[in-house]
Amino acid sequence: AAGVIQSPRHLIKEKRETATLKCYPIPRHDTVYWYQQGPGQDPQFLISFYEKMQSDKGSIPDRFSAQQFSDYHSELNMSSLELGDSALYFCASSSQWRERTDTQYFGPGTRLTVL
Amino acid sequence: AQSVTQLGSHVSVSEGALVLLRCNYSSSVPPYLFWYVQYPNQGLQLLLKYTSAATLVKGINGFEAEFKKSETSFHLTKPSAHMSDAAEYFCAVTSSNTGKLIFGQGTTLQVKP
Numbered sequence: 008a009a010g011v012i013q014s015p016r017h018l019i020k021e022k023r024e025t026a027t028l029k030c031y032p033i034p035r036h037d038t039v040y041w042y043q044q045g046p047g048q049d050p051q052f053l054i055s056f057y058e059k060m061q062s063d064k065g066s067i068p069d070r071f072s073a074q075q076f077s078d079y080h081s082e083l084n085m086s087s088l089e090l091g092d093s094a095l096y097f098c099a100s101s102s103q104w105r106e107r108t109d110t111q112y113f114g115p116g117t118r119l120t121v122l
Numbered sequence: 123a124q125s126v127t128q129l130g131s132h133v134s135v136s137e138g139a140l141v142l143l144r145c146n147y148s149s150s151v152p153p154y155l156f157w158y159v160q161y162p163n164q165g166l167q168l169l170l171k172y173t174s175a176a177t178l179v180k181g182i183n184g185f186e187a188e189f190k191k192s193e194t195s196f197h198l199t200k201p202s203a204h205m206s207d208a209a210e211y212f213c214a215v216t217s218s219n220t221g222k223l224i225f226g227q228g229t230t231l232q233v234k235p
Contacts, residue, residue: 011165040222049212049225050166063220097165101221111223113158113166 009033011100011114019120020088028083028117032100038062039081040111041073044095056081088121095119124149124215128226136234141185141200143229145213148194153215155196156223157187160210169211172196183207208233 012031020026032039038057042050052065056075067073070088075081085092095118099111129144147153154173158166170181177189187198196213213226 038221042223049228050223052222052224055220055222063217063222065222099166099223109221110156110168110171111221112168115165118163 011098011112013096013098013114013117015117016115017118017120019122021122022088022090024088024121026085026088026119028085028096028098028119030081030083030098030100030114032079032081032098033102033112036100036102036112037079038101039075039079040099040101041067041081041083042097042099044097044116046094050097053083085119090121093119093121124151124153124217124224126155126213126215126224126226128211128213128229130229131227132230132232134232134234135203137205138202141198141203141207141231143198143211143213143231145187145196145198145226146194147196147213147215149215155187155189156214156216157181157185157196157198158212158214158225160212160228162209166212169198203231203233205233205235207231 014029040055041053044050053067055063059075070086073083095116097116099113101109101111125148127146156171157169169185170179172189180186185200211229214223
């Protein structure tokens with residue numbers, strides 16, 4: 008079965024650079040979630056999209072922005088990177104935003120390292 | 123607001139022994155609860171979920187969890203641990219208004235031979 012695809016899997020950037028993370032949801036899934044997992048920490052919700060509209064926003068820095076495109080893939084753009092942005096970034100997708108019971112399927116994550 | 127608390131950041135069991143990972147939740151609305159497993163350098167995989175259909179939920183790999191409203195708990199169990207069960211386990215609850223997941227701090231399960 009098709010899974011959530013994230014690219015790149017690993018990314019190394021310098022401080023103050025920008026980074027773009029991509030997420031391709033499972034086919035026919037209309038909702039995308041982004042989470043950030045710091046070293047030894049639990050995943051923290053950043054932002055979500057339903058049918059290309061932002062549906063919820065968590066503790067996402069103003070330096071970050073995201074969008075969902077017409078083909079439902081999503082991109083997380085990160086500017087002015089800081090050392091503290093080093094983390095594992097997960098994308099998850101589900102098929103029914105309005106159904107809280109619907110399972111979120113996670114991608115393998117993008118490991119961002121800021122030097 | 124919803125939250126989950128996982129008691130015990132590290133749990134160590136012998137192979138073949140009972141696995142018990144504890145999760146307590148706080149929710150102002152009927153909760154929907156999930157257990158995810160994360161192997162090293164991998165994404166999160168759903169083990170099981172509670173959506174009010176049945177209080178005892180069976181998941182993959184022999185895991186199950188029981189929803190106890192009176193104790194606000196959703197503990198994860200497995201009768202007999204296998205070496206391949208060694209991983210990080212996260213309990214999560216969905217927020218009341220959107221589908222975002224709120225995770226507990228995670229429990230690292232170590233299985234000794």
